[in-house]
Amino acid sequence: MLVVGLTGGIGSGKSAASEAFAKLGRPIIDADVVAREVVEPGEEALAKIAEHFGEAVLQDDGHLNRAMLRDIVFQESKHREWLEQLLHPIIRTRIMDKLESYQGQEAYAILASPLLLETDQHKLVDHIVVVDIEEALQIKRTSERDGNTPDQVERIMAAQLSRAERAAKADSLLDNNTTREALEQQVATLDKKLRSLAAEEYQA
């Protein structure tokens, strides 16, 4: 099975692009969803986070207070690095298990991940698709969606690759600077290309 990595910075439109692929029936593994699963109540990683940062990072119902942890880790890189060292290996293993479950069932599957190129997750994929967006629009869309200040969004962007670095690593680019309809059309064209790549791989 061909594994296609879909990446882009915060608020670039990965979810919008994933939805367009899902409408075409393609299976999607979303690293942000996996990252949430691994810190559900009862998970060992959540206990380690509470031990390290203090019980104050837990809500009364025992769930992670994500907004609080977000503030902590994007203020201070050593905190982010500690969290990444804990979570990234666990996230990677879960992604591999999910990919395994699609083997033999699908022509290709999508791994959507904001940190595909920043982590060794890119080693799991055969083709890299980057959702490209101008930084000013990225900051505007993200801060409108999350109710964050542009400053907060820029701090998260600083922990990610730059637009140019990401684009340089792309096998295919999706331009999300205009409408959702335009993005969907690009996804439909790319889907054809990916299906033919998958067919070539199968015949080889």
Ligand SMILES: CC(C)(COP(=O)(O)OP(=O)(O)OC[C@H]1O[C@@H](n2cnc3c(N)ncnc32)[C@H](O)[C@@H]1O)[C@@H](O)C(=O)NCCC(=O)NCCS
């Ligand atoms: C810090 C946390 C609790 C904040 O949670 P919150 O619900 O506010 O955000 P969410 O998880 O939906 O992430 C939103 C976006 O933030 C960016 N982001 C998240 N973690 C990171 C990181 N370690 N480095 C750079 N950007 C990141 C991504 O663009 C992501 O799409 C959470 O992001 C987290 O646990 N991060 C560490 C795990 C991780 O690296 N996840 C990224 C997918 S592998």
Ligand SMILES: Nc1ncnc2c1ncn2[C@@H]1O[C@H](COP(=O)(O)OP(=O)(O)OP(=O)(O)O)[C@@H](O)[C@H]1O
């Ligand atoms: N072409 C578009 N036109 C207008 N708004 C858009 C477009 N694409 C995405 N958006 C909006 O921009 C915001 C960010 O998009 P989306 O959630 O798909 O990004 P993402 O890359 O998945 O973000 P994150 O990395 O934070 O998970 C959302 O509010 C979404 O509705």
